[in-house]
Amino acid sequence: MLNTLTGKPLVIDSGNALFRTLGGASDEDKRRASFVLSTMGALGTNVLGVGHRDLSAGPEFLIAEAKKANVQLVSTNLELEGKPAFPKSLVVEKNGVKVAVLSVTGLGPVPGVMGLMGTAQLPALLAELKKLPARDLTIVLCTSGYEEAMALAGSLEASVDFVIQSGEFRGTVPPQKVKDLFLLASGQRGQAVGKLELSLGKTKGAFADLNEAARDQELLTNLETQLKSVDERLKLAKDAEGKKALETLRKDMKARRDEQAKRLTKAVGGRTLKLDWLMLGPDVKDDPALKAEVLKIEPSYEGLH
Numbered sequence: 001m002l003n004t005l006t007g008k009p010l011v012i013d014s015g016n017a018l019f020r021t022l023g024g025a026s027d028e029d030k031r032r033a034s035f036v037l038s039t040m041g042a043l044g045t046n047v048l049g050v051g052h053r054d055l056s057a058g059p060e061f062l063i064a065e066a067k068k069a070n071v072q073l074v075s076t077n078l079e080l081e082g083k084p085a086f087p088k089s090l091v092v093e094k095n096g097v098k099v100a101v102l103s104v105t106g107l108g109p110v111p112g113v114m115g116l117m118g119t120a121q122l123p124a125l126l127a128e129l130k131k132l133p134a135r136d137l138t139i140v141l142c143t144s145g146y147e148e149a150m151a152l153a154g155s156l157e158a159s160v161d162f163v164i165q166s167g168e169f170r171g172t173v174p175p176q177k178v179k180d181l182f183l184l185a186s187g188q189r190g191q192a193v194g195k196l197e198l199s200l201g202k203t204k205g206a207f208a209d210l211n212e213a214a215r216d217q218e219l220l221t222n223l224e225t226q227l228k229s230v231d232e233r234l235k236l237a238k239d240a241e242g243k244k245a246l247e248t249l250r251k252d253m254k255a256r257r258d259e260q261a262k263r264l265t266k267a268v269g270g271r272t273l274k275l276d277w278l279m280l281g282p283d284v285k286d287d288p289a290l291k292a293e294v295l296k297i298e299p300s301y302e303g304l305h
Helices: 027-042 059-069 121-131 146-155 210-236 240-265 288-297
Strands: 011-013 045-049 072-074 078-080 089-094 097-104 116-118 137-142 162-165 176-178 181-184 192-199 272-279
Touching: 027 045, 027 059, 027 288, 045 089, 045 097, 059 072, 072 089, 072 097, 097 121, 121 137, 121 146, 137 146, 146 162, 146 176, 146 181, 210 240, 210 272
Parallel strands: 011 045, 045 072, 097 137, 137 162, 162 181
Antiparallel strands: 078 116, 089 097, 176 181, 192 272
């Protein structure tokens, strides 16, 4: 969930959301997938990046159900018989902010779907990025696991702001900076919802993580306190050796303090992000009507939060 400005957030799902297994979807599997997708639509999901586990009933099923749910599909590297299977990119305008969304999934044939294949991710992304119109943000969704998403992020050009990963659960981890962009990992399914708040600031360039900035500020404050202590000790020092050691310590600490201060100034007036996780524990109450519908699909959830 991306909150760019005041108003309704842009809700994005990075994919592999609909089926438990690859290929060979049963009627029961299809009912479950339809319910998940319709609920995503009811919750205001704008875009779904297509992963292999969204295609177990075939692309026609997915396209039809997504249309009913009013959820847009995107895949930059899925091709059906050599042609794009879905829109390769989307530019969504929300609250006056233009956000480009691209998505890649695993390389090779999609199980159970004749002729559907994931092409090489990086060339597909770089080619599509060149075609995009002017926008405020660029997001790449990746359904191939954390390490592959990390490698992909390291190879992307500066025109990408975020890579959002799914397909491997990493829990509620903080954003990982890779060069000038950030990699965001998916949380454990059903346990948390991530909210990313962005400020576009007055300048272009890489985003600064406000949570990291808060930690930097705390460290800066500690360094300044320690410097004051060293200064007091210097005033009281009598012997030359003691003074020399304290002056060396002060020089080192001052350099560290100045470096911390420099890191903090990058966030002032620039583009910033803040990622928060809403943990879906017992204190978050179920919606009774939605829970009743869930139990029709998954009776084994009876008695569970």
